[in-house]
Amino acid sequence: MMVIIPFDNSYARLPERFYAPVRPTGVAAPRLVRLNIPLASELGLDPDWLSGPEGIAMLAGNSVVAGAFPIATAYAGHQFGGFSPQLGDGRAILLGEVVDRHGQRRDIQLKGAGPTPFSRRGDGRAALGSVLREYIVSEAMAGLGVPTTRALAAVLTGEGVRRETVLPGAILTRVASSHIRIGTFQFFAARGDVEALRLLADHVIARHYPDPAGSGNPYLGLLEAVIAAQAALVARWMLIGFIHGVMNTDNMSIAGETIDYGPCAFMDTYDPGTVFSSIDEYGRYSYGNQPPIARWNLTRFAEALLPLLADDQDKAVSIAQDVLNHFDGLFQSSLVAGFRQKLGLVTDDPDDVELIKALLETMQRGQADFTLVFRRLSEDALQAANGSACRDLFGNPAELDDWESRWRERLLKEPVPAETRQNAMCRINPLFIPRNHRVEAAIQAAVEQGDLGPFEELIAVLARPYDRQPGREDYALPPAFHERVTATFCGT
Structure with a gap:
């Protein structure tokens, strides 16, 4: 059989207790919804082959090409604070790994490709709506420069899936640096399998964090690297108003990518208590609670690593705690640096933290749109005095005037020319984000009318989030009252 995709499956070379071999379940009438051609090329894959009959058969799970070794990976996890010792890929099947054109190893996974030994009575399928949501938002995150899994393709199965009603079935082909999670480490820690923990840690170090390998304690170096990656990632979320919605430990990537x-x-509208997830009744994963939850999850990761950090339990706990204590500082440093950029500041001033805090508090009281406030400040950066285009975003514009006067005084201390500052701000403050009402409208059109036009248009807009796009100005606007989305759903 001719090798079409140069798979090199390092995770499948680990012992079989790390995964379950499983073949995708074929579907009735696969049809390609969308192929991410730039990503395919980046992976060294032939877009023409992928969009042809043989490629679609692979993307739908109807065939397994040479070199693939399909598996469902094992992991555990804390879900809304409660520990489940066995979860695993219940509707996702890892076909294998490829090394992309930049020399980076990438997983290729089918999501919604049928039941696995970890499905726990689930059907292993995905509905078209959840596939399109992940495609839209993950590609939007990539366009915004946030570390993320990617969407390579979406395929209709020609079969229905039963949720509250019968919905069109679909499969997402997801690409990631890896699908190893905090919960993967928890799976082996819960079983007292120190050998597997060591094998997994060595695999992650070699694959993602090779620098700790030569240190005196590579597992301590691994813990430090993962904490730093997650602190930077969650800061990036906060800077664009993103709410993950389900920050369980099995949804936290060891590679520092946004996943699931x-x-x-x-x-x-800016409000730290914002929650959209229909299952998050108490706001555990609200926007403002994401940093402490990230630290909580990382504490669970550190607990899993304890047998590798030191032979003595008390010493291992002390080592882990010392490292975990760095999270808040790392996160705060990334967050403040990011907000400085969003406000056009290139130098450090001890009063900047208070300036940032004052703006956010004013935005909350004035029920101002998070994204548009920063974008309009970018567009106002050439002005020498107040008169901001932001004023109409606030219910209390006079309060903004007071804050803006402080901001303009602060800008006078900057060595950067105003035009340079404005250009830099427009490169960091997006005009377009995947507004919830736009995402829902695209999904609704596809699911209920079979119309993929709004989905394609939205993908095109979000590929250039920082650029003005004549004729697409409405995509930058917040929802009208009747368009507001108050709840989002998992789709499982």
Whole structure:
């Protein structure tokens, strides 16, 4: 059989207790919804072959090409604070790994390709709506420069899936640096399998964090690297108003990528308590609670690593705690640096934290749109005095005037020319985000009318989030009252 995709499956070379071999379940009438041609080329894959009959058969799970070794990976996880010792890929099947044109190893996974030994009575399928949501938001995150899994393709199965009603079935082909999670480590820690923990840690170090390999304690170096990656990632979420929605430990990637877009959403009106997930009744995963939850999850990761950190339990706990204590500082440093950029500041001033805090508080009181406030400040950066285009975003514009006067005084201390500052701000403050009402409208059109036009248009807009796009100005606007989306759903 001719090798079409140069798979090199390092995870499948680990012992079989790390996964379950499983073939995708074929579907009745696969049809390609969308192929991500730039991503295919980046992976070194032939877009023409992928969009042809043989490629679609692979993307739908109807065939397994040479070199693939399909598996469902094992993991555990804390879900809304409660521990489940066995979860695993219940509707996702890892076909294998490829090394892309930049020399980076990438997983290729089918999501919605049928039941696995970890399905727990589930059907292993995905509905078209959840596939399109993940495609839209993950590609939007990539366009915004946030570390993320990617969407390579979406395929209709020609079969229905039963949720509250019967919905069109679909499969997403997802690409990731890996699908190893905090919960993967928890799976082996819960079983007291120190050998597997060591094998997994060595695999992650070699694949994602090779620098710790030569240190005196590579597993301590691994913990430090993962904490730093997650602190930077969650800061990036906060800077664009992103709410993951389900930050369980099995949804936290060891590689520091955003993974598992279920009830995710982007905030319109700024409010730290914003929650969209229909299953998050108590706001555990609200926008403002994401940093402490990230630290909580990382504490669970550190607990799993304890047998590798030191032979003595008390010493291992002390080592882990010392490292975990760095999270808040790392996160805060990334967040403040990001907000400085959003406000056009290139130098450090001890009063900047208070300036940022004051703006956010004013935005919350004035029920202002998070994304548009920063974008309009970018567009106002050439002005020498107040008169901001932001004023009409606030219910209390006089309060903004007071804050803006402080901001303009602060800008006078900057060595950067105004035009340079404005250009830099427009490169960091997006005009377009995947507004929830736009995402829902695209999904509704596809599911209910079979119309993929709004989905394609939205994908095109979000590929250039920082650029003015004549004729597409409405995509930058927050929802009208009747368009507001108050709840999002997992889709499982």
